[in-house]
Structure formats: C-alpha cells, structure tokens
Amino acid sequence: MAEFLPEPRPDEMDLLMVLSALADPHRLRIALALAKAPDAVLPCTAFELPVTKATRTHHFRILREAGVIRQYDHGNGRSNQLRLADLRQRFPGILTTLLAG
Template identity: 60%
Template sequence: MTATDEAPAALPEPAPDEIRLAAVLHALADPVRLRIVTTLAAARGTEQNCLAFDLPVTKATQTHHFRVLREAGVIRQHRRGTSKMNQLRTDDLDALFPGLLDAVLRAAARD
C-alpha cells in the first residue's frame, strides 16, 4: 500500500452515544465556531480543508476552535496528507437532537 492509497487518518471524536447536548451547545455558542459550522452546512456534506476558512483569528486559535467542535461531536476531522479535512456530523446531530442544528443555522442566518 502506498501513502496515497492509505485511508485518511481520522482524529479522535466521540461516538454518537457519547455526544452530550451541553458540549454541543457550548461548542455552538462561540461566534467563530458557529461561523465554521455555518460554512460546513453550506458545503452540504462535502469536506472542507481548514485552510478554506477565512476566520478572524490566529492559526493556533483556529486549531483550538476546530478541536472544540470535534471533541463535542459537531464535526468530523481527518488528515489527508498535511491537511485536516472537516465535515459536519449532520446525521449524528439530527438523530440525537432532532431540529437543533436546523434551528441554530436559521438563527445564525438571521444574525
């Protein structure tokens, strides 16, 4: 197997039954993290590279925000080469908290 044939290296994330509402709400409460989530939602399930986000924070702070979202179970991340790819965990969140993500995205669009 060559390096290009290897499966993407998934970063640690909670299993669906380990995702807690308090952690999700905490992750979504920050404006930068909410901006990340709205951008991923607009991508409609496609993966987005961390570099694709134009955020008003340093790279270190950006890394922190992505980690908080991943550890809360809001996003899934994996490494592809030197890049971190991100995807919203829409199916998991909708199954656990029906309507929550849609309500948050609608509220964010109003703001």
Template identity: 90%
Template sequence: MAEFLPEPRPDEMDLLTVLFALADPHRFHIALALARSPDAVLPCTAFDLPVTKATRTYHFRILREAGIIRQYDHGNGRSNQLRLADLRQRFPGLLTTLLAEQLTLKPASPRK
C-alpha cells in the same frame, strides 16, 4: 491515506457541550459554512477566520470533541465535515433550528 481523528459516538454527545461549542462566533461560523454544503469536506484553510493558526486549531478541536464535525488528517493538513446525520440522530431539530435562526437574524435597529 486519510486518518480520522477521535470523535464521540452519537450516544456520547452531550447537549451542553454542543451548545458551548456553537456559542463561540468563530466556531458557529465554521458550522454554518459546513451546513451550507453538508456533503462538503473542507480544509481548515477554507474558513476565513481572523485568528492565529493555533487558535484556529483550538476551535476545530472544540467542534470535533463536541461531535459537531469530523476531521480527516492527511499529511500536513486536515479536512472537516459536518456530522449532520449524527447530530440529527442525537438532537433532532437542534442544528436545523440554530442554523435557521442565524440565517434569519437581522441587525438590531438603532433606538430613537
């Protein structure tokens, strides 16, 4: 049986905490991957992160404590889901804007 890990209610989510969590490239990569399939529930191992297991756990904890993801503990693994509805309720347009910006970013052209 899956067990939910503690997470903030939507009214407890803090904008600066959410922005801090998404400021890290690895955590933003996780949020972006989950946003591509908002109904998906993905295991922690589904994300290609070049970090140790302990660091990976840390990044998921930061995202969960900020309210960005929901984590399910099932035996020896955890699965993750983007809390899209809660984020939209608390911060309308924020996640959509951040993710749309990431999808349209292009590498800077070298200066001549």
C-alpha cells in the same frame, strides 16, 4: 491515506458540549459554512477566521470533541465535515433551530 481524528460516538454526544462549542462566533461560522454544503469535506484553510493558526486549531478541536464536526488528517493538513446525520439522530431539530437563528 486520510486518518480520522478521535470523536465521540453519537450516543456520547452531550447537548451542553455541542451548544457550548457553537456559542463561540468563530465556531458557529465554521458550522454554518459546513451546513451550507453538508456533503462537503473542507480543509481548515477554507475558513477565513481572523485568528492565529493555533487559535484556529483550537476552534476545530472544540467542534470535533463536541461531535459537531469530523476531521480527517491527511499529511500536513486536515479536512472537516459536519456530522449532520449524527447530530440529527442525537438531537433532532437542533440544526434546524441553529441554522434558522
């Protein structure tokens, strides 16, 4: 059974944390890939990042703690989903702006 990892509630999401999380090119690439399939739940291994496993884990943690993604822990792996509805509710227009850029 999948277990959700801790994440901020929408009212706890901070714009500076979200923007800081997305300022890194690897994390932005993850968010953009998830935005292309907003209903998809993708494993961490679905993203080709030229970094070590520990660095990859760090990038996903930063995105989750900022509220950009939701992570599901299932045994020996994790899956990720963009928190599209929460981001749109908390910061209207931010995703449209980021995806257009």
